[in-house]
Amino acid sequence: MKYFNFVLLLSLGLYVMACDSQPKVVQSQSASDGGNAPSALQDMAGAQTASTEEHKVVAKEALNTEKYTYINATQDGEDVWIAIPRSEIEIGATYIYRGGLMKKNFQSKEFNRVFETVYLVSDIRKENVGGSAVDEAMGKLQGGTLKDEGPINVKPAPGAITIAELVKNPAKYDGKVIKVTGKVVKLNPMIMNRNWIHIQDGSTDKHDLTITTTENVSLGQVVTFEGAIALNRDFGAGYRYDIIMEGASLK
Structure with a gap:
């Protein structure tokens, strides 16, 4: 009788363990677009x-x-x-x-x-309806951060200003279309239907200028962008910028 009870308890234990090992589906919690x-x-x-x-x-x-x-x-x-x-x-x-x-x-x-x-x-x-090479490249664009390769020293293209000048006098350029030159050190592709590019030119201590664009660039590339400067832009979710260049195009 004791042997029978032992076998019965063992069988029940194995059954419970087997049930508990089944895959579990975890549903996301509800949310709202209001206060949350x-x-x-x-x-x-x-x-x-x-x-x-x-x-x-x-x-x-x-x-x-x-x-x-x-x-x-x-x-x-x-x-x-x-x-x-x-x-x-x-x-x-x-x-x-x-x-x-x-x-x-x-x-x-x-x-x-x-x-x-x-x-x-x-x-x-x-x-990509048209099948252009640029659109295909945009679809495959990979984001990331450039590895530290030492000091950056990029000279501004003709008509461009340095990032140091922009940081020193932001109010002077607020709402104006300007040109800047720098090296792409960070890239976040296709967020809110645009690419978020960070460039440095070495004119100030590793200060990144963030640029939004639909242009296709790669990490480490030296670029010249022309776009409108905006100050104190807050996109929510921690995306806040004291200075940002928006809607930029390559020059």
Whole structure:
């Protein structure tokens, strides 16, 4: 009898362990685009690290809020909702996004509705319809930080100013279009539909000038950009810049 009880208890223990070893599905907590906006934006910024798999969608509808754009799209024959930092979306166009963080019962206070399922996405781009080499390169653009290779000493191109001059007199250049030359030391591609480039020229102690652009560059490249200077720009989620050049183009 004791032997039978021992076998029975052992069998029950193994059964419980087997049940407990089954895969578990963890659902994301609900969130909102209201008071929790910075947290949700941080989720978007990190969403691309959740997966590197690419997804193709066709935009059917776009709803804009102060900080977000909600896209109602078709993906593999099914309707999905995608939330991205506010951007201009072309209805009927095909977009490709990478990663994405699923949120359940995501509340939009501005629209007074709850999205049963929404994917927070930061890495999204329009499909390369024309097939140009530049567009293909943009799609494959890799971000990162340049390894320290010693002092940087880049001379400004004709008509460009040094970063030191810009940092010394920011108010003088606020709202003005200027040119700067520097070495690309950091690159964050396709966040909010633009590339975020950090350059240094050696004129000031490793001060990075952040530039937003759709141009294709690589780490370590010496570039000259022309764009508008803005001061005290706050994009939320910790993306705040005392000085930034926006909408820049290569020269």
